[in-house]
Amino acid sequence: MIDYQYWSPQQLVKSGKYPFSMGQIRHLLLYRHRNGLENVVRKVGKRLVLRMDLFNEWIEHQSQKGA
Numbered sequence: 001m002i003d004y005q006y007w008s009p010q011q012l013v014k015s016g017k018y019p020f021s022m023g024q025i026r027h028l029l030l031y032r033h034r035n036g037l038e039n040v041v042r043k044v045g046k047r048l049v050l051r052m053d054l055f056n057e058w059i060e061h062q063s064q065k066g067a
Contacts, residue, residue: 006042006049018059036061 009025012018020028029048032038040054 003051007050007052007055008047012050014056 007015009022009029012025013020013022028037029041032041036049037050037058038056040050040058042049042051
């Protein structure tokens with residue numbers, strides 16, 4: 001069994017590893033079905049969490065689309 005790492009949007013912003021503000025994360029989550037994040041986001045009750053290995057892949061894919 002693989003142990004995946006899940007972060008809340010607040011953890012993502014506080015980590016400083018990613019250059020996103022809370023407003024930007026909310027926007028990405030709100031439009032996750034349009035921007036490709038639907039596979040990254042998990043809904044646990046009313047809360048949304050992000051699977052970090054898939055989030056990092058999504059970021060890399062975004063940078064490749066712009067090149």
